[in-house]
Amino acid sequence: MLSAVKRAARRLPKPKRRPKFPDWLVVAMYLWSVWHDRCLSWACDRSHYGALFRPRKLPSISQFTRRIKTARCRQILQWVHEDLSEAHLASPLSYFDGKPLPVSPVSKDRDAQRGRVSGGWGKGYKLHAWGTEDGRVPLFCVTGLAVGECPVAGALCPLLPPLPPDALVLTDANYDDRGLHKRVNARGGAVVSPLKKQKQYPPEAGRHPVTLRQMGPGRRALLAAWAKTPGLVRHVLKGRLRIENTFSRVTFAGLGHLPPFVRGIGRVTRWTGAKLILYHALLRVRRDESQRAA
Numbered sequence: 562m563l564s565a566v567k568r569a570a571r572r573l574p575k576p577k578r579r580p581k582f583p584d585w586l587v588v589a590m591y592l593w594s595v596w597h598d599r600c601l602s603w604a605c606d607r608s609h610y611g612a613l614f615r616p617r618k619l620p621s622i623s624q625f626t627r628r629i630k631t632a633r634c635r636q637i638l639q640w641v642h643e644d645l646s647e648a649h650l651a652s653p654l655s656y657f658d659g660k661p662l663p664v665s666p667v668s669k670d671r672d673a674q675r676g677r678v679s680g681g682w683g684k685g686y687k688l689h690a691w692g693t694e695d696g697r698v699p700l701f702c703v704t705g706l707a708v709g710e711c712p713v714a715g716a717l718c719p720l721l722p723p724l725p726p727d728a729l730v731l732t733d734a735n736y737d738d739r740g741l742h743k744r745v746n747a748r749g750g751a752v753v754s755p756l757k758k759q760k761q762y763p764p765e766a767g768r769h770p771v772t773l774r775q776m777g778p779g780r781r782a783l784l785a786a787w788a789k790t791p792g793l794v795r796h797v798l799k800g801r802l803r804i805e806n807t808f809s810r811v812t813f814a815g816l817g818h819l820p821p822f823v824r825g826i827g828r829v830t831r832w833t834g835a836k837l838i839l840y841h842a843l844l845r846v847r848r849d850e851s852q853r854a855a
Contacts, residue, residue, distance in 0.1 A: 562592065562641075562645070562838070562839070562842040563614070565641045565644050565842075566585050566588050566589050566592070566641055567585050568640075569585075569588075569637045569640035569641050570583065570584050570585035570588070570637055573637070576633075580628075581620075582619075582620045582624065582628070584628075584631075584633050584634055584637055585637065586616055587620070587628045588629070588634050588641070589614065589616075590604045590605075590616070590619070590620075590625065591604065591634075591638075591831075592835055592838065592839065593610070593614055595815075595835040595836060595839065596815075596839055597609075598815055600822040601626050601629070602622045604619075604625065605619050605620065605621065605625050606619075607619060629831070638835065638838070642837060642838050642841070643699075645838055645844075645845060646698060646699045646837070646841045647699070648699035648700070648722070650693075650697075650699075650722065651722040651723060651724050651725055651728065652693035652695070652697075652724075652728070653694070653724075653725050653727070653728050654693075654729055654731070654800060655692060655693050655694065655724075655728070655730050655731070655750075656690075656691070656692045656693075656730065656731050656801060656804035657689075657690075657691055657714045657717075657730060657731075657732045657736055658692065658733070658801075658805075658808070659688065659689050659713075659735075660687065660688040660811070660816075661676075661678045661679075661683060661685060661687055661688075661706055662685050662686040662688055662703070662706075662817075662818075662829065662833065663683045663685035663818055663819070664684055664685040664686070664818070664819050664824070665684075665821070668684065668824065670824040670825065671825075672686075672705060672824075672825050672826040672829075673685050673706070673824070674686075674706045674707040674708070676705070676706035676708075677706075678706070683706065684706065685706050685819065686703055686704065686706055686819070686826070687703070687704055687705065687708060687710075688701060688702075688703055688816070688833055689702045689704065689710060689714065690804075690807075690808075691714075691717055691721065692803075694800075694803060696803075696806075696807050696810065696844060698807065698811070698840070698841075699722075700717050700720055700721065701833070701834070702716070703826065703830040703833050704826075705826075710735050710736060711736050711738045711740075711741055714736055715738070715741050715744050718744035718747070719744075721745075721748045721750075723748060723749055724748050724749040725749070728749060728750035728751070729750065729751055729753050729797065730750050730751065730752050730753070731753050731754070731797070731798060731800055731801040731804075732752060732754040733754060733755065734754055734756065734757050736754050737754045737755065737756055737757045737780075739775065739777055739780050742776070742777050742779035742780040742783070743777045746777065746779040751782065751783075752779060752780075752783065753783065753794065753797055753798060754783070755798065756784070756787060810840065811836070811837070811840050814836060814839060814840045815839070816833060816836040816840070819832070
């Protein structure tokens with residue numbers, strides 16, 4: 562992972578004034594602190610480093626806090642995420658889904674919002690993710706917990722790599738929207754999801770010709786599939802459990818309840834991106850080990 566950080570830092574233009582502490586060191590220190598679930602001041606203490614990573618000199622807490630917020634460090638984190646997640650690779654089977662990032666219900670964080678979580682209501686943020694069949698999360702966005710999933714997925718669609726022919730994007734019923742169907746179709750894929758209000762209005766129910774024309778070919782094909790072969794569609798949608806498995810592994814990697822020192826949309830987004838970088842680094846290590854074992 563450190564080599565990916567240095568590669569990304571070399572892509573940046575040289576600064577007008579050479580800093581005392583290079584950008585790659587600041588980013589590496591931040592990833593080190595996130596790996597250990599510690600605050601920024603923890604990373605500035607020399608006693609918290611070992612043989613695996615031991616910088617010669619460390620910035621002060623104020624220097625480190627200021628530098629990690631700069632555009633150069635943000636760009637390095639973005640490039641490292643794209644490198645380790647292999648964001649340029651498309652997948653014949655992918656998923657849109659959201660994961661809550663809760664905070665304390667009595668938190669004074671102004672950016673945290675109240676919204677639905679599993680089993681009731683909560684307060685915090687939401688991770689909107691596009692995941693692939695092999696467990697990667699190449700695209701993500703962090704918003705307040707009350708923000709809807711479908712509009713964010715539509716905003717992520719232009720960033721999707723060109724999908725292979727007949728690629729499927731599996732979602733839940735929250736993503737059954739004609740606008741999202743059209744955006745995914747424009748990238749070469751098709752959305753497969755349960756239909757909204759499917760129990761009240763079955764797929765074979767009559768729809769106005771204007772409504773059918775406006776919803777686009779992707780959703781018309783989904784309606785036809787639900788009407789003619791509902792068993793096949795349900796069987797395909799069972800594959801959506803893989804994104805839940807991905808979220809479980811991401812949670813196990815440390816992206817669950819946000820620690821008390823991670824508050825504000827900027828810090829939460831940076832923390833979430835760092836956790837995903839560490840998750841993808843772990844995926845790559847496991848993949849390399851399995852290849853060597855084979």
